[in-house]
Amino acid sequence: MANGTAKLAGLVFSRETFAKLTPGPFLQAHLQQPEPIRPNGRSLDAFRTPTIHTGSLSHSNGSAVVRLGDTAVVCGVRAEILLASDIPHPPSEDTSEDDLVERLGLLVPNALSYRVLSLMHTSNLIKPGDLRIQYTEPATEDDLPDDGPKIVTKAFWALYIDVLCIALDGNPFDAAWAAVIAALKSTRLPRAWWDPDREMILCSPLANETHGLRLDDIPVASTFAVFSTGSALKQRSEAESWVLADPDGFEEDVCSETVTAVVRSDGGGVESITRLEKSGGDAIDKAAMGRCVHMAQQRWREWQGVLHGG
Amino acid sequence: MGPDISHHPLHGADGSVTFSSKLCSILAAANGPVEVQRRDELPEEAAVEVNIRPVSGVSGPRERWLESVVAAVLRSVLHLHMHPRTLIQVTLQITKAPSSTLKGAVQDVALLPSLINASFLALADGGLPLRNTVAAVLLAVVSTGEVREEPSEKELVGCKSLHGLAYNNHGDLLLSESAGGFDLAEWERIADQAEETCRAAMAPLDEDGVVMEGTTSSGPWLRQELTDKAQAAVAWREAT
Amino acid sequence: MPHATRPSTNESNFLLSALRENLRLDSRALDQYRPISLQFPSDPDVHGQTDVRIGKTRVICNISCEVITPYPDRKFDGVFTINCELSPLMGAGVEVGRPDQTEALLSRILDKSIRRSNALDTESLCIIAGQKCFHVRADLHVLDDDGGIFDACCLALVAALQHFRRPDYEVHGEQVTVFDVREREPVRLTLQHHPFCVTTSYYDAGTIMVQDATLLEEQCREGETVVSMNRHGEVCQIAKYGGVPVDALSMLSVVNQSWEKVTMMDALVREALLKDEREKDKGGRMKAELSAENERVMERPVG
Numbered sequence: 001m002a003n004g005t006a007k008l009a010g011l012v013f014s015r016e017t018f019a020k021l022t023p024g025p026f027l028q029a030h031l032q033q034p035e036p037i038r039p040n041g042r043s044l045d046a047f048r049t050p051t052i053h054t055g056s057l058s059h060s061n062g063s064a065v066v067r068l069g070d071t072a073v074v075c076g077v078r079a080e081i082l083l084a085s086d087i088p089h090p091p092s093e094d095t096s097e098d099d100l101v102e103r104l105g106l107l108v109p110n111a112l113s114y115r116v117l118s119l120m121h122t123s124n125l126i127k128p129g130d131l132r133i134q135y136t137e138p139a140t141e142d143d144l145p146d147d148g149p150k151i152v153t154k155a156f157w158a159l160y161i162d163v164l165c166i167a168l169d170g171n172p173f174d175a176a177w178a179a180v181i182a183a184l185k186s187t188r189l190p191r192a193w194w195d196p197d198r199e200m201i202l203c204s205p206l207a208n209e210t211h212g213l214r215l216d217d218i219p220v221a222s223t224f225a226v227f228s229t230g231s232a233l234k235q236r237s238e239a240e241s242w243v244l245a246d247p248d249g250f251e252e253d254v255c256s257e258t259v260t261a262v263v264r265s266d267g268g269g270v271e272s273i274t275r276l277e278k279s280g281g282d283a284i285d286k287a288a289m290g291r292c293v294h295m296a297q298q299r300w301r302e303w304q305g306v307l308h309g310g
Numbered sequence: 311m312g313p314d315i316s317h318h319p320l321h322g323a324d325g326s327v328t329f330s331s332k333l334c335s336i337l338a339a340a341n342g343p344v345e346v347q348r349r350d351e352l353p354e355e356a357a358v359e360v361n362i363r364p365v366s367g368v369s370g371p372r373e374r375w376l377e378s379v380v381a382a383v384l385r386s387v388l389h390l391h392m393h394p395r396t397l398i399q400v401t402l403q404i405t406k407a408p409s410s411t412l413k414g415a416v417q418d419v420a421l422l423p424s425l426i427n428a429s430f431l432a433l434a435d436g437g438l439p440l441r442n443t444v445a446a447v448l449l450a451v452v453s454t455g456e457v458r459e460e461p462s463e464k465e466l467v468g469c470k471s472l473h474g475l476a477y478n479n480h481g482d483l484l485l486s487e488s489a490g491g492f493d494l495a496e497w498e499r500i501a502d503q504a505e506e507t508c509r510a511a512m513a514p515l516d517e518d519g520v521v522m523e524g525t526t527s528s529g530p531w532l533r534q535e536l537t538d539k540a541q542a543a544v545a546w547r548e549a550t
Numbered sequence: 551m552p553h554a555t556r557p558s559t560n561e562s563n564f565l566l567s568a569l570r571e572n573l574r575l576d577s578r579a580l581d582q583y584r585p586i587s588l589q590f591p592s593d594p595d596v597h598g599q600t601d602v603r604i605g606k607t608r609v610i611c612n613i614s615c616e617v618i619t620p621y622p623d624r625k626f627d628g629v630f631t632i633n634c635e636l637s638p639l640m641g642a643g644v645e646v647g648r649p650d651q652t653e654a655l656l657s658r659i660l661d662k663s664i665r666r667s668n669a670l671d672t673e674s675l676c677i678i679a680g681q682k683c684f685h686v687r688a689d690l691h692v693l694d695d696d697g698g699i700f701d702a703c704c705l706a707l708v709a710a711l712q713h714f715r716r717p718d719y720e721v722h723g724e725q726v727t728v729f730d731v732r733e734r735e736p737v738r739l740t741l742q743h744h745p746f747c748v749t750t751s752y753y754d755a756g757t758i759m760v761q762d763a764t765l766l767e768e769q770c771r772e773g774e775t776v777v778s779m780n781r782h783g784e785v786c787q788i789a790k791y792g793g794v795p796v797d798a799l800s801m802l803s804v805v806n807q808s809w810e811k812v813t814m815m816d817a818l819v820r821e822a823l824l825k826d827e828r829e830k831d832k833g834g835r836m837k838a839e840l841s842a843e844n845e846r847v848m849e850r851p852v853g
Contacts, residue, residue: 114371122415122489233391236480256385272491275415279382282442282482286501289486293494320694321606323638337693341638361638366614366689368633401638403691405599405610406591 023254027227031242040069040248045295047222047246050178050306054186061159062187066179069248070169075161075179077187081201082158116163116176119262123219123274154194155201159187170248173260177221182307187213219264219274220303222296223247226257228283241283245295257281259289261296271297313427315535317542318435323401325436329428332462333420333448335406338428340436342398350397355390361401362425376418380425383476383485387430389439398438400429408463415489416466422474422487423448427532434536444484445511445532446476447504451492457500459507473500477508562770569758576764581807583762584698586815588709588822594830597736598714602706605764606696611706612689613714617728620676620683628675628683632660634690634703652699659700659789660690663745663778664707667786674740677719677726684716686739697764700776701815704747709819711739713826743780746815748808750775756796759804761811775801777808781816 019026019039030039037043048069057063060076161180165172188210190203225247230239243259244251257280265271273293278284284292313331320326323339330336343356350357360377363369380402388398408420423446430444450461450469458465466472471490478484483505488497511532557565568575578584584605591599598613620627636653664670675684688710690703715736719728751763751771763771773793778786785805790796 114375118415118418118489121413231391256382272493273488273497274491276486276488276497277379278483278486279379280386282386282478282480282484285483286498289483289501290494290498293497320608321696322694339638363635363637363691366612366687399638403610403637403693406596 027254028229031227036242038244039250044242045245047299052182052306054182061189062183064179064182064186066175066182068171068175070167071172071175072167073163073165073172073175073179075163075183077183078160079157079189080160081155083155115173116180119177119275157189168249170252171223171246174221174223181218184213185215217264217266218307219262220300221260221262222299224259224292225251225255226281226283227255228257228281230283243288243292257283259284259292261293263296263300265300313531315431317539325432327428327431327435329424329431331424332460333408334404334424336424336428337403337405338432339401340432340438342438343393343396344399346395346397351395354394356393356396356398358384359397359399363403365404365407376421376425379422380429383426384429386484387440387442387444389441392439400432402428408466412466416472419472419474419487419489420448420466423476426476426485442478443512444476444478445508446474446485447507449473449500449504451496457503475501475504477505479512481505557766557769561766565766565770566753569753581761583811586818588819590713590826598710600706600710600713602702604698604702606694607698607702608694609699609702609706610691610693611710613686613710615684615686615716617682618685619681625680626676627672629685630665630670630672632665632688634660636692656700656703659747659776660703660707662787663704663747667745669741669743669745670711671740671742678721682726695765697768698749698762700747700749701762704778705815708744708746711741712823714739744816745778745780745786746812747776747778748811750804752794752796756794775804777805779808779812781813783809
């Protein structure tokens with residue numbers, strides 16, 4: 001047991017009591033060992049191994065449960081049809097494809113994470129083409145013979161994404177993001193078309209006529225917490241800090257600084273960063289951020305295996 | 311040509327400032343240390359509460375997230391240990407925001423540096439104990455690949471990535487929020503440029519209180535601002 | 551929980567004894583308003599934002615609108631909502647999220663004065679009955695409270711509604727095109743009348759009546775009446791929630807005095823709007839020069 005305290009006469013604490021009374025020094029005692037180790041037994045840059053189960057919710061078009069250690073997040077995706085005529089404020093012609101998904105509100109999250117929604121839009125994860133229900137109007141006598149057939153978008157699929165954290169032991173964001181990705185990957189949308197005679201959208205109930213969503217180069221999120229001994233009451237030069245990958249609940253409470261990196265890699269091996277966030281303290285500098293990004297990129301490779309295999 | 315700042319516009323709050331950059335205008339007020347709710351009380355330091363009010367509509371999850379980021383930065387800037395079991399309250403009213411046609415994440419990152427600068431100035435105006443000076447800057451990588459500091463709204467449309475960074479006077483990185491598509495090398499270049507700008511914002515003025523030569527576009531606006539304030543406060547002594 | 555500090559006995563006694571001699575601490579007459587200043591944003595593309603100052607009291611109002619589906623039971627009406635919040639900007643006594651009595655009262659009075667009196671014609675906000683309509687939303691933020699926030703809020707709201715322009719639209723059968731503000735000139739809102747609020751405070755068992763009380767005067771008062779009316783003398787609402795009982799006939803004189811003040815406020819708003827329009831027309835560099843004029847305080851001494 002990595003318990004750094006000396007036995008004082010009459011004052012002996014169990015490990016758990018030490019952790020509860022003074023969490024900061026407890027963590028510091030672990031990290032200051034010659035081989036730094038965290039109270040949960042992991043090394044500094046070890047992430048927890050994720051497990052993913054998809055398709056567990058029968059009423060949704062797609063679902064996933066992601067477990068990251070003791071943190072568990074469920075995500076369900078329901079698809080509903082949004083008629084083009086019902087859209088109160090249709091966007092103008094020159095709205096680019098990328099912005100369309102955001103403007104029309106086609107991805108509707110619930111309260112859990114503004115960050116998750118914001119990331120979905122920034123990463124242009126879903127292509128609007130997948131969500132369109134289009135209709136090729138038949139040629140009428142008025143059309144000029146050279147014009148191609150007119151394709152009108154009659155409706156869109158709106159995806160209602162419900163994310164629920166069922167167990168929390170630190171780092172819900174990484175798990176939530178992974179759950180959303182996994183759920184979207186497993187989402188099947190029925191084939192839908194516009195029936196001109198009945199003036200409504202019809203869907204096919206056949207399972208083999210469903211189509212999935214195109215999710216290329218999936219971005220993966222990695223969060224780090226930074227534990228620092230610096231404080232206003234001490235000399236700046238005395239401060240020590242450690243970067244902990246994938247913090248659990250105890251570590252999250254004790255650390256005030258966090259870094260989140262969302263990275264993706266396209267087919268050609270070019271790696272890019274979609275979102276980089278760091279706030280809280282002053283211990284992380286440029287070099288440390290670089291190390292975090294490298295760790296995040298390695299983590300991306302780990303996740304690919306789990307997401308595609310699972 | 312720095313941001314537009316006006317001193318102490320409000321009478322009810324301990325410290326207040328209006329801060330206008332190219333993209334947004336923010337009215338910031340700081341109150342503290344004041345009495346804190348039992349449930350928020352911390353035994354060894356002051357609690358920090360940030361409230362952000364958008365231009366239109368009520369505050370929602372977006373404002374909650376911005377508040378948590380700003381509060382995290384302010385905890386490194388304030389001397390929390392000087393006033394334990396009290397509350398330091400910062401309110402930020404956005405009076406002009408970047409256009410809502412921009413992507414959500416772009417709008418958020420664009421607001422953050424101004425929110426932080428405005429909060430800091432309001433805290434300084436209110437005389438709250440501060441252990442660091444912080445300056446924040448917004449940088450955009452436009453579609454051509456160039457890096458623009460304090461971009462205009464036009465430059466934000468279709469920008470490849472947007473970065474908001476804040477440094478303190480010791481050169482520590484207090485905040486980095488980036489959104490878009492970029493790689494590590496690009497970020498490191500941007501971080502360098504941001505550090506230079508923030509350092510310049512806090513750079514000492516020469517003897518006459520004049521802007522030093524060779525500084526970046528906005529110059530030592532923060533230092534100038536605080537110097538002017540301090541001089542105004544003792545003006546009565548020099549007049550007599 | 552921090553509360554606003556109450557005035558000391560010395561302060562309140564001094565105030566009351568001065569009032570008994572017909573004097574106010576800032577040398578105003580008992581029915582005189584403090585200087586009112588009304589500012590609009592200098593950007594010509596921004597409509598519906600006002601910054602009102604009555605003395606040190608400061609209120610900002612922002613109007614925005616979007617297209618929504620109307621309520622099923624009011625198919626021919628648009629939607630108009632007023633959201634007003636007391637901000638911690640005012641001082642440490644305000645807790646966010648928990649509306650206190652003043653905030654509830656403020657919402658109720660603004661609601662009665664402007665929404666229920668149909669100052670804004672909601673039928674004019676309808677685009678296609680039952681399908682599309684405008685939702686006009688007014689957000690009020692009280693930045694500084696030195697008394698008279700009801701009056702200031704109402705003034706800010708009415709001025710902002712007159713300043714605001716909604717997007718233009720065209721209906722072709724079932725198809726609606728709502729034009730962006732850059733494609734077509736946006737259009738004014740249809741206001742049936744312009745209501746304003748006047749607060750009268752009572753002292754000495756209702757024998758002394760004072761208008762436009764400062765924060766100190768408000769904290770020492772025994773009761774108050776808030777009258778909302780327009781310049782035609784039509785009363786929208788009268789609110790006297792508790793407080794010292796006053797002579798019934800004095801209500802009439804209160805309403806009459808309020809009418810004078812409302813006429814003054816209406817003229818002030820009209821002038822400010824005209825000046826703003828003239829400046830925006832000239833545009834360009836002249837704006838920077840002329841904008842100094844907006845900041846000049848408009849003094850309206852009441853004889």
